[in-house]
Amino acid sequence: MGLSTAFGQSYTDNLIGTLLAIFGNLLVSISLTIQKLGHVTLAGTNDARAFYRTKTWWCGFALTCVGESANFTSYAFAPLSLVAPLNAVSLLTSSILGFIFLREKLKAKEFAKRYGLSFLGCLLTIGGTFLFVSFGPNPREKLDAMNVVKHTVSWPVLLYLFLEIITFCLLLYFYKRRRYNYLVIILLLVALLGSVTVITVKAVSSLLVLTIEGSLQLLYPIFYVMFVCMVASAVFQARFLSQACALHDSSLIASVNYIISTSFAIVAGAVFYQEFNHEDILHISMFLLGIAVCFLGAFLITRNRKRTKGFEPYATMDMATGVPTLHCRRSVVPPDGSFSYGTLVNDSVTPAPPPAPAPAPAPAQASPITQDLKTD
Numbered sequence: 001m002g003l004s005t006a007f008g009q010s011y012t013d014n015l016i017g018t019l020l021a022i023f024g025n026l027l028v029s030i031s032l033t034i035q036k037l038g039h040v041t042l043a044g045t046n047d048a049r050a051f052y053r054t055k056t057w058w059c060g061f062a063l064t065c066v067g068e069s070a071n072f073t074s075y076a077f078a079p080l081s082l083v084a085p086l087n088a089v090s091l092l093t094s095s096i097l098g099f100i101f102l103r104e105k106l107k108a109k110e111f112a113k114r115y116g117l118s119f120l121g122c123l124l125t126i127g128g129t130f131l132f133v134s135f136g137p138n139p140r141e142k143l144d145a146m147n148v149v150k151h152t153v154s155w156p157v158l159l160y161l162f163l164e165i166i167t168f169c170l171l172l173y174f175y176k177r178r179r180y181n182y183l184v185i186i187l188l189l190v191a192l193l194g195s196v197t198v199i200t201v202k203a204v205s206s207l208l209v210l211t212i213e214g215s216l217q218l219l220y221p222i223f224y225v226m227f228v229c230m231v232a233s234a235v236f237q238a239r240f241l242s243q244a245c246a247l248h249d250s251s252l253i254a255s256v257n258y259i260i261s262t263s264f265a266i267v268a269g270a271v272f273y274q275e276f277n278h279e280d281i282l283h284i285s286m287f288l289l290g291i292a293v294c295f296l297g298a299f300l301i302t303r304n305r306k307r308t309k310g311f312e313p314y315a316t317m318d319m320a321t322g323v324p325t326l327h328c329r330r331s332v333v334p335p336d337g338s339f340s341y342g343t344l345v346n347d348s349v350t351p352a353p354p355p356a357p358a359p360a361p362a363p364a365q366a367s368p369i370t371q372d373l374k375t376d
Contacts, residue, residue, distance in 0.1 A: 010140045017078020018133055020070045021086040027067030029093035035060035075202040076143075076209040080269030081276070081287075082136040084198055085129070085262050088294050091254065092125045095301045121300025124293050131290025135283045137275040143206040145220035151272055152222070160271045168192045183256065186244040191260040193237040195268040200230035202273070255302040259295045266291070 038056035074083050095118060141147060151157060171189050174180040203226040207217040217223060244253055269275045276284060 010138055013077040014079070014082065014136070014138055017074040017076070017083060018086070020074035021078065021083045022089050024067040024070030024072075024074060025086060025090035026093055027063050027070065029090045029097065031060040031063035031067060032094060033060075033097040034063065072201065072205055073209070074205075075198070076205040079137045079139050079275040080198055080202050080273060081266045082133065084265035084269070085132055085291055085294060087258060087262065088125050088129055088298055091258060091298055091301060092122055095122060117300045117303055121297040121303070124297030124300065126297075128290045128292070128294030128297055131293060132287050133290075135286035135290065137269075137279055137283075137287070139273065139275050140278070141273075142210075143203070143273070144210055144215065145207060145217045145222050148203045148207070148226070149220075149222050151274070157272050160268075164192055164195070181247055183244060183248045183252065186240055186247070187253070187257050187260050190237055190240045190244065190257060191264040193233045193240065194261045195264040196233040197230060197237055198265045199268050199272050200226045200233065202269075204230055251302040255299045258298050262291070262295075 035057055038054050038060065041054075041056070071083075099115065099118075168189065171185055171192075175185050175189065204223065207220075207223050207226075211217045241253075241257070244257075279287075
């Protein structure tokens with residue numbers, strides 16, 4: 001009787017956490033679309049911060065806060081391996097809202113030709129989400145402070161954290177010292193930090209919810225340790241992600257980051273919170289199948305997006321000498337004492353080399369009077 005009651009309670013908690021995560025991701029995607037519409041409306045204004053004074057931007061910001069709060073609370077009810085893949089809902093909703101509000105109107109045949117793969121990706125994402133939600137893990141453990149400490153000091157978790165730290169240090173060495181700015185390396189750094197973020201978010205959220213329910217958990221030091229780790233990992237994760245956006249295409253980052261980060265989050269939930277210990281092979285296999293289908297759908301959604309060029313050659317004029325210089329490699333800031341006067345849009349044409357500086361004029365011959373003076 002007690003086992004069936006615990007199972008029913010955990011099933012109800014899973015349902016609440018899943019609905020909160022879906023609701024939060026929907027609100028976040030809607031808020032981003034609203035803010036994007038505000039930026040598009042004010043695209044021609046000279047004031048770069050004019051959107052701060054619009055109701056549209058503040059409405060989107062408020063929806064973002066509500067959505068992220070719902071996502072944060074969902075970790076207290078549903079398992080980590082179930083909440084993390086639900087970020088696909090945000091990707092799916094953003095794609096649909098982009099087709100409705102931010103795209104030009106096309107005929108049916110042109111739409112099918114241009115966005116057929118994206119539409120197929122939406123269908124796969126919906127099907128994959130249904131699969132992994134239906135066959136997701138259903139842990140029966142109430143996560144209080146003592147259980148968090150027990151999981152933290154267990155040998156699988158310590159081994160996992162040790163391997164994660166070693167991997168992170170190696171990737172950081174290749175990225176910072178060897179200047180390997182590959183997208184996979186940066187997103188692996190983001191995913192490693194993200195796995196720490198979701199672990200700590202689940203712990204902090206669970207302890208806060210238990211405190212609100214009447215069981216005080218804020219007196220335990222593990223709460224503050226998890227809170228500090230959550231904030232630090234989230235800040236550095238956002239920093240590496242912004243660097244990836246500055247170096248690579250944003251549509252590719254959206255799909256690859258979702259795939260890598262979700263994979264690491266599922267592994268973290270399985271190792272740290274042991275969420276698959278009581279699941280059979282059939283449920284685990286169907287869950288992984290749903291995750292794989294969702295990954296394929298997310299990749300197809302972002303495949304046909306218009307990609308921005310990472311770099312275009314540009315020319316600068318040196319203010320001191322007046323000599324133009326053609327830059328064919330990425331340069332974040334133009335050299336000192338120079339300004340850019342154009343970009344080369346056509347990449348198929350090899351730019352002509354910069355003109356050689358004109359030879360200095362020969363000195364004028366001295367006048368006869370000056371020569372006489374020098375002779376005297």
